[in-house]
Amino acid sequence: MKWKITFQVAATYVGAVMGAGFASGQEIQQFFARFGSWGLAGIILSSALFSLLGWCMLDLQKRWKVSSYPMFFDHLLSPKWGKWADGLVSVLLLVGMMAMISGSGALFYEYFGISKWLGIVLTVLVIGMALWFRGEGVLWINTVLIPLKFTFCLGIAALAVMLAKSGDGEGIVILANPMVKSWSFSAILYVSFNLTLAMVVFASLGKDVQRSGARLGAVLGGLALGIFAFMIGAALLRFPEVLGLEIPMVAVAGKLGDWTAFFYVIVLWLAMITAAIGNGFSLISRVVETGKLNYNRTTLILLALLLPLAGVKFSQIVQLIYPLFGYLGLVFMPTILFLWIKR
Secondary structure, three states, X not given: OHHHHHHHHHHHHHHHHOOHHHHOOHHHHHHOHHHXXXXXXXXXXXXXXXXXXXXXXXXXXXXXXXXXXXXXXXXXXXXXXXXXXXHXXXXXXXXXXXXXXXXXXXXXXXXXXXXXXXXXXXXXXXXXHHHHOHHHHXXXXXXXXXXXXXXXXXXXXXXXXXXXXXXXXXXXXXXXXXXXXXXXXXXXXXXXXXXXXXXXXHHHHHHHHOOOOHHHHHXXXXXXXXXXXXXXXXXXXXXXXHOOOOOHHHHHHHOOOXXXXXXXXXHHHHHHHHHHHHHHHXXXXXXXXXXXXXXXXXXXXXXXXXXXXXXOOHHHHHHHHHHHHHHHHHHHHHXXXXXXXXX
16 A cells, blocks of 8 residues: 555656646746756756655655645645635636646647647637636546656657757757746746646645655655656757757657657647646636636636646746746745755
8 A cells, every 4th residue: 555655746846836837848848958968957856856855855745734725825834824825826826727738839830830820729629618617637647647658758759869860950040038047946946837837736635645655656756857857857968959849858859759759749739738727617616606606617716727828838928937937936945945954
């Protein structure tokens, strides 16, 4: 039973962090690969932080016996500041959905050469159908697709690094991001941003992640994230001509053949859908808890709001908005460590 919990927690941690921005290579490109070989050192640092903070976070949740993320924020920051954190997370979930839908549009445009709006509309329809079945639909999709997503994407990255011919030429110049100037701080920001999403998932699971073996699962999940990110980073650096693309890992998969690229596109699109569904369900459930709107009406309003907003470029969302939320989330990392050491 202990090892079963360990595996489930590790998989949940990976699923919470490894969204489509991760698997597409866009997040690894913006936060790590643009620093060259030092970016790989940043990935190792981020993996260590994910493991350490994951252990501390689950240990605190077990001590506090939390059953929801607003309750966790109340303990972590006090009830007054916990409300602000709750609002921040709601915005973060909305931005996460927008990024995934926007990324779907970029995927359709870059690989199939058709209008990004067709991809956006199709993605919104699929997300809407899954959300319509509420928790059952969300659990079914994640149970089937997350293991497939992780295995296939990791395999393609590894094979490209080992078997494909080295790239030549240069990619599109990635403009310096004024909010992220060093590889080490970029790694910290990356963990800060993703840790917020992981906190929401783990706190919402309550007692299910407060059993023996759960903390070890967080450590293993952090290591798995590091291995996957390292392989993607190595693939991007091996093929410099893909840097700057909206979906660089599709170009890397293409080095192994057209069919490999096609399957990577399909899996990546499904990854975007699962990430958006997870964020959407958490956000909708939070709105429904307030008693102001019912589930179906909230779902329709949310999708109608996101449809025009998804026209923003995927890379711009990752480059500008993700680091901003990383800065805002920096308060969580030292607070978790301080309270864990104190107790």
